[in-house]
Structures are given as C-alpha cells and as structure tokens.
Amino acid sequence: DIQMTQSPSSLSASVGDRVTITCRASQSITNYLNWYQQKPGKAPKLLISAASSLRSGVPSRFSGSGSGTNFTLTISRLQPDDFATYYCQQSYSSLWTFGQGTKVEIK
Amino acid sequence: QVQLQESGPGLVKPSETLSLTCSVSGDSISTKYWSWIRQPPGRGLEWLGYIYTDGSTNYNPSLKSRVTMSMDTSKNQFSLKVRSVTAADTAVYYCARTVYDYRGDFDYWGQGTLVTVSS
Numbered sequence: 001d002i003q004m005t006q007s008p009s010s011l012s013a014s015v016g017d018r019v020t021i022t023c024r025a026s027q028s029i030t031n032y033l034n035w036y037q038q039k040p041g042k043a044p045k046l047l048i049s050a051a052s053s054l055r056s057g058v059p060s061r062f063s064g065s066g067s068g069t070n071f072t073l074t075i076s077r078l079q080p081d082d083f084a085t086y087y088c089q090q091s092y093s094s095l096w097t098f099g100q101g102t103k104v105e106i107k
Numbered sequence: 108q109v110q111l112q113e114s115g116p117g118l119v120k121p122s123e124t125l126s127l128t129c130s131v132s133g134d135s136i137s138t139k140y141w142s143w144i145r146q147p148p149g150r151g152l153e154w155l156g157y158i159y160t161d162g163s164t165n166y167n168p169s170l171k172s173r174v175t176m177s178m179d180t181s182k183n184q185f186s187l188k189v190r191s192v193t194a195a196d197t198a199v200y201y202c203a204r205t206v207y208d209y210r211g212d213f214d215y216w217g218q219g220t221l222v223t224v225s226s
Contacts, residue, residue: 032209032210032211034210034211034212034213036213042218043201043203043216043217043218043219044152044201044213044216045216046212046213046214049210049212050210050212055214087151087152089152089154089211089212089213090211091209091210091211091212094165095154095167095168096154096211097154098151098152098153098154099151100151101151101152
C-alpha cells in the first residue's frame with residue numbers, strides 16, 4: 001500500500017494568512033494526487049486534481065504543487081469559509097488511499 | 108447537475124450484512140467509475156472500492172473478502188454489501204463518482220449515510 005502522510009495534523013491560522021499543507025507519499029506517485037476539503041457533517045469536496053489542476057469553481061486562492069513523493073496545498077489568503085479539514089489522496093496505485101487529514105482552525 | 112444519494116439501514120447487527128444503495132441522477136452509471144468511501148466517526152477517509160460501467164470491480168484488499176459491489180443500470184443505482192460486520196464498520200458511508208480511472212479523483216459525492224453496527 002502507498003501511505004500518505006500529511007503535516008501538520010492541525011494548524012491554527014487567521015483570516016488573511018497564507019497556509020501550506022504538506023502531503024508525502026511513501027513512494028513516488030508522479031502527479032496522481034488530489035486534494036479535498038471537508039466541513040463538519042458534510043461530504044468532502046474536490047479542490048485539486050493531478051497535483052495542481054484546480055477544479056472549476058474552486059477559488060484561485062487554492063493551489064497545489066509537487067510531484068513524486070512531496071506535495072503541497074496552499075491557501076494564499078485564508079478566508080472564513082476555508083476553516084475545514086483537508087485531505088490528500090493518491091490514485092497512482094490500484095489501491096487509492098487518503099492522508100489522515102489536516103484540520104485548519106481559527107486562531 | 109450530478110447528484111448522488113445513499114440509502115439503506117442506519118443500524119446493522121454484528122455479524123450481519125450491511126447493504127447500501129447509491130442512486131445517481133444527472134449522469135448515467137453506464138459510464139465512469141463509481142466508488143464507496145467510508146469515514147468512522149471522528150476519523151479519516153477510507154476508499155472501499157469501485158465498480159466500473161462494465162461491472163468490473165476494484166476492491167480495497169483490506170475488505171476484499173467481505174465486500175461486494177454491484178450495479179443496476181435500469182435504476183441508475185449501484186450498491187455495496189459488507190458481510191460479517193463488526194463495530195469497526197461503524198462509519199459514514201459515501202458514494203462518489205470518478206470520471207477517469209487514471210486520475211482517480213472523486214468529483215461528485217453523496218451526502219453520506221451513517222451506519223452503526225450494534226446489537
């Protein structure tokens with residue numbers, strides 16, 4: 001299995017802050033990496049596919065980068081609506097796996 | 108607008124079979140990949156597997172011996188069965204769509220349904 005490790009597990013930030021979340025794969029997954037946002041009691045929402053492709057309708061303050069084993073999700077200027085838990089997910093292997101999540105909380 | 112809706116019992120007894128159905132509107136299940144994903148309370152996401160338009164499946168090996176996925180194209184629905192459940196199977200179960208297997212991204216999700224395993 002390919003293990004996906006996110007860091008940090010949680011962070012506190014203020015509106016307007018730049019936030020970076022890291023996702024590391026246990027082996028190279030080239031760019032088969034997707035990012036999701038989940039709010040309490042809701043289904044996850046796809047933000048970014050293929051490491052850096054922003055889904056239509058997702059605000060441009062979200063961006064993704066990386067390849068191989070190291071990936072980042074960046075929120076350029078945190079907005080009140082962005083406080084949520086974020087998950088990375090790999091689709092390189094036939095067994096698709098998620099990271100454990102990063103909770104972004106209000107400072 | 109693509110919409111997915113899970114349905115099924117919210118309570119299942121230990122050792123019995125969990126059965127859920129996902130009804131799809133706005134798209135045909137005769138195309139694309141259709142997955143089940145679960146999330147135990149307060150925990151992360153686990154992909155259980157998918158069923159493809161031709162009925163082929165790809166299951167998570169951790170549950171492979173207990174899971175069966177099927178589809179009913181006449182009703183535009185696909186289903187999940189998990190046999191011999193235990194308390195560890197208590198979770199919110201989501202159905203989701205993937206357009207391209209090589210991307211493996213879930214672009215549309217159901218709202219989720221909580222299944223509790225308890226006697």
